[in-house]
Amino acid sequence: MNTSESTKTYISVSLAMIFWSLTFVWFKIANEAIPSFSIVFLRLIISSIILLIASLFIKRLQRIAKEDIKWILLLAIFEPFLYFIGESQGLTVISSTLAAVVIGTIPLFVPVGAFIFFRERLSLLNVAGIILSFTGILIVVLNRSLTFNADPKGVMLLFLAVFSAVGYTLMVRKLVGKYNPFSLVAYQNIIGIFLFFPLVAVFEKESLFTVDFTGRSLVALICLAIFGSTFAFILYNYSIKNLGASRANIFTNIIPVLTAVFSYYILNEEMNFRKVTGIAVVLAGLLLSQLKKMK
Numbered sequence: 001m002n003t004s005e006s007t008k009t010y011i012s013v014s015l016a017m018i019f020w021s022l023t024f025v026w027f028k029i030a031n032e033a034i035p036s037f038s039i040v041f042l043r044l045i046i047s048s049i050i051l052l053i054a055s056l057f058i059k060r061l062q063r064i065a066k067e068d069i070k071w072i073l074l075l076a077i078f079e080p081f082l083y084f085i086g087e088s089q090g091l092t093v094i095s096s097t098l099a100a101v102v103i104g105t106i107p108l109f110v111p112v113g114a115f116i117f118f119r120e121r122l123s124l125l126n127v128a129g130i131i132l133s134f135t136g137i138l139i140v141v142l143n144r145s146l147t148f149n150a151d152p153k154g155v156m157l158l159f160l161a162v163f164s165a166v167g168y169t170l171m172v173r174k175l176v177g178k179y180n181p182f183s184l185v186a187y188q189n190i191i192g193i194f195l196f197f198p199l200v201a202v203f204e205k206e207s208l209f210t211v212d213f214t215g216r217s218l219v220a221l222i223c224l225a226i227f228g229s230t231f232a233f234i235l236y237n238y239s240i241k242n243l244g245a246s247r248a249n250i251f252t253n254i255i256p257v258l259t260a261v262f263s264y265y266i267l268n269e270e271m272n273f274r275k276v277t278g279i280a281v282v283l284a285g286l287l288l289s290q291l292k293k294m295k
Contacts, residue, residue: 005242013239013251016232021258023228024096024103025266026220027088033217035204036088039224041196044080044189046225051186062183071175075184076191079168080229084192085199086161094154095269098140100259101282102158105133106165107252108286113166129288136281139274181237189229253286 030039055061064072091099108130115121140150175184200208239251256279263269 009239009242012235013243016236016239017251017254018258019227019232019235021100021255022262023224024091024100024259025262026224026228027091028096028267029220030217030224031092033214034211034221035207036092037196037199038204038208038211039221040080040084040088041193041200042221043225043229044192044196046222047229048186048189048193050226050230051182051189055182055186058182060180060182061186062179064179064187068175068178071171072187073191075168075171075175076188076195078164078171080188080192081195082164083161083168084196086157086159086164090154090157090161092154093151094158095150096263096267097256097260097269097275097279098150098155099158100256101137101140101279102155103161103165104253104256104282104286105137106162108133109162109166110169113170117170125288129285131285132288133282133285136278136283136285139281140278181233185233253283256282
């Protein structure tokens with residue numbers, strides 16, 4: 001890469017991390033007025049419209065081969081469907097900072113999934129990083145008496161999102177050789193709309209039509225769709241193209257820290273010594289697992 005291209009790449013990946021960090025805050029704000037499944041449903045609709053309009057101008061939307069339809073469906077089941085069920089429901093009962101800490105462990109478990117399904121070697125650094133990061137999460141969620149200071153159900157739902165993201169990543173690996181990222185994101189979001197529709201119809205039909213959309217919640221919803229589900233993916237895919245997946249993946253380690261800062265200033269979430277220590281330990285585990293890649 002030349003200097004100009006390098007600058008654009010690092011700006012792109014940094015913006016993607018900022019947008020994804022803010023999604024935890026925007027969800028909390030949107031959820032003040034809008035039910036959780038409805039947030040995801042509307043977010044996917046807005047994002048899909050943006051992507052389809054964009055496809056008319058940039059001509060990047062590819063046709064899916066018949067033999068790959070089942071894999072695209074499985075991709076969408078992992079994410080956005082299962083991932084957003086876990087993340088959205090988890091965020092309703094635990095803080096955005098803790099949610100970001102748990103979600104931030106996704107890069108740790110991708111090598112585990114690759115080992116199970118592709119027989120890729122799992123290094124000692126990967127194992128040590130997982131153990132250290134779990135220790136950091138326990139510091140955040142447990143009191144001195146070893147009782148939860150966060151809803152265990154919420155933490156379990158966030159781990160559903162983590163393992164769904166791992167499945168999604170493995171499916172992307174299978175498909176990315178044939179389809180560009182723009183097409184994969186567009187199709188997964190469109191399929192996600194149909195997957196979430198029954199949940200909204202069964203659990204939130206009445207509340208959705210009686211929602212009192214405040215300016216604050218509406219702006220947060222639009223930001224989730226535009227920046228979280230559209231621009232962040234485009235910018236991140238651009239950075240992967242120039243940096244490679246391993247180097248770009250390292251930047252996701254900063255998401256818990258950025259979310260903690262944004263949550264402190266925007267949502268007035270508590271930032272005590274235990275939480276800061278736990279986040280630091282999680283980040284140490286993440287960085288430990290990435291040392292070989294960084295080198």
